[in-house]
Structure formats: C-alpha cells, structure tokens
Amino acid sequence: GDSVTQMEGPVTLSEEAFLTINCTYTATGYPSLFWYVQYPGEGLQLLLKATKADDKGSNKGFEATYRKETTSFHLEKGSVQVSDSAVYFCALRSNQAGTALIFGKGTTLSVSS
Amino acid sequence: GAGVSQSPSNKVTEKGKDVELRCDPISGHTALYWYRQSLGQGLEFLIYFQGNSAPDKSGLPSDRFSAERTGGSVSTLTIQRTQQEDSAVYLCASSLRASGNRNNEQFFGPGTRLTVL
Numbered sequence: 001g002d003s004v005t006q007m008e009g010p011v012t013l014s015e016e017a018f019l020t021i022n023c024t025y026t027a028t029g030y031p032s033l034f035w036y037v038q039y040p041g042e043g044l045q046l047l048l049k050a051t052k053a054d055d056k057g058s059n060k061g062f063e064a065t066y067r068k069e070t071t072s073f074h075l076e077k078g079s080v081q082v083s084d085s086a087v088y089f090c091a092l093r094s095n096q097a098g099t100a101l102i103f104g105k106g107t108t109l110s111v112s113s
Numbered sequence: 114g115a116g117v118s119q120s121p122s123n124k125v126t127e128k129g130k131d132v133e134l135r136c137d138p139i140s141g142h143t144a145l146y147w148y149r150q151s152l153g154q155g156l157e158f159l160i161y162f163q164g165n166s167a168p169d170k171s172g173l174p175s176d177r178f179s180a181e182r183t184g185g186s187v188s189t190l191t192i193q194r195t196q197q198e199d200s201a202v203y204l205c206a207s208s209l210r211a212s213g214n215r216n217n218e219q220f221f222g223p224g225t226r227l228t229v230l
Contacts, residue, residue: 104157
C-alpha cells in the first residue's frame with residue numbers, strides 16, 4: 001500500500017541555519033503531496049502542497065519540490081527562526097475520491113536563538 | 114464556524130469504560146475524517162464520512178470503535194471498553210468535498226487527547 005517515510009528527529013538547529021527534512025513516498029499513480037506543521041499546543045496546519053510532478057510548493061519561506069523520479073518531497077528552508085519550532089509531517093493522498101491522508105511519523109524541529 | 118472544533122480537549126478514563134469524542138466540522142464541509150495520533154505510530158486514518166455515510170471504515174482498529182455522523186454535520190467517535198493502547202490524540206478533519214479534486218484541502222481540529230488509565 002501507499003506509504004510515506006520521513007527522516008526521524010529531533011532536528012536541532014540554531015537560528016538562521018538551513019533546514020532540510022527528507023521525505024520519500026511509495027504510491028501507485030500520481031498522488032498529491034503535502035507538508036503539515038503542528039506548532040506546540042495547536043492543531044495540524046497545511047504548510048504547503050504539490051499536486052503533480054515537478055510542482056514546487058512554498059509557504060512562509062519553506063519549499064518542497066515533487067520529484068517523481070526519486071519519489072521525494074523534501075522540505076527546505078534557507079534560514080530557520082525560533083518560531084519554526086514545531087513537528088512537521090509529510091503526507092500523501094491518492095487522487096481517488098474520498099481518500100484519506102497518509103502521513104509520515106513526523107519530525108520534530110527545535111530552533112534555538 | 115471559524116474552524117473544525119472538537120470536544121472534549123482532554124479525556125481521562127478508566128480501562129473498560131466507554132468514551133465519546135465529538136467533532137464539529139467547518140460549516141458546509143461535506144467530507145469528514147477521523148485520524149489517531151499516537152506515540153510510535155504517527156498519524157493513522159480511522160474513518161471517513163461523505164455526508165452521513167461512511168464509505169471507508171478501513172482504519173478502525175477494532176469493533177470497539179464506531180463512528181456516526183448526523184445531519185451531515187457533527188460526528189461522534191465512540192470507543193467501547195477502552196484499553197490502554199487506545200490512549201492517543203484523536204484528530205478530526207473536514208473538507209469541502211470528498212471528490213478527487215486536487216485542491217480539496219483537509220482542515221484539522223485541535224484534537225482530543227484521550228488517556229486510558
């Protein structure tokens with residue numbers, strides 16, 4: 001079945017460091033890919049998404065490119081801030097009607113000043 | 114409403130008791146999803162509703178788990194005879210439709226943290 005694998009955390013960085021969180025997937029067909037973020041004490045929020053190969057999703061300085069050839073959707077940010085400290089989830093969804101999101105296990109990011 | 118709401122935010126119960134978790138989706142959203150977030154398992158899909166019907170119950174872990182949705186709005190997830198392994202955060206999400214539309218974003222509620230002693 002479909003699955004998502006993302007790098008295990010925690011990831012600890014200093015402010016203004018470069019961030020990469022790796023995500024790879026296994027799926028039939030052409031799923032949509034997502035990054036969700038969960039800030040402390042808050043619910044899951046969609047950070048960015050890409051719906052077809054070579055699409056780049058971006059939001060709040062974060063970017064991820066849908067790479068079909070490597071089945072990857074790595075999350076990157078050039079300069080992290082303390083406020084980026086959160087848990088990040090990579091997810092996919094088949095484009096069949098009503099299908100649920102399939103999530104990776106999450107990566108905890110901690111940014112210190 | 115402004116967003117997906119869930120109640121209670123926290124629930125502590127004794128092993129063997131039944132619990133009910135409630136989800137209020139965004140007004141007008143026809144699709145509703147339940148997920149479970151537990152340590153070591155990440156986020157797992159439980160059940161999906163389109164309107165009041167549940168075309169996909171494949172993620173329910175056992176027959177102790179059931180869910181219903183009435184009036185195409187509020188949904189209740191019921192866990193009977195709770196076990197310690199049921200301890201988790203239960204998340205609800207809704208989307209405008211359940212079609213294969215690529216732009217059909219799921220919006221999540223804050224979750225209910227269930228602790229079974």
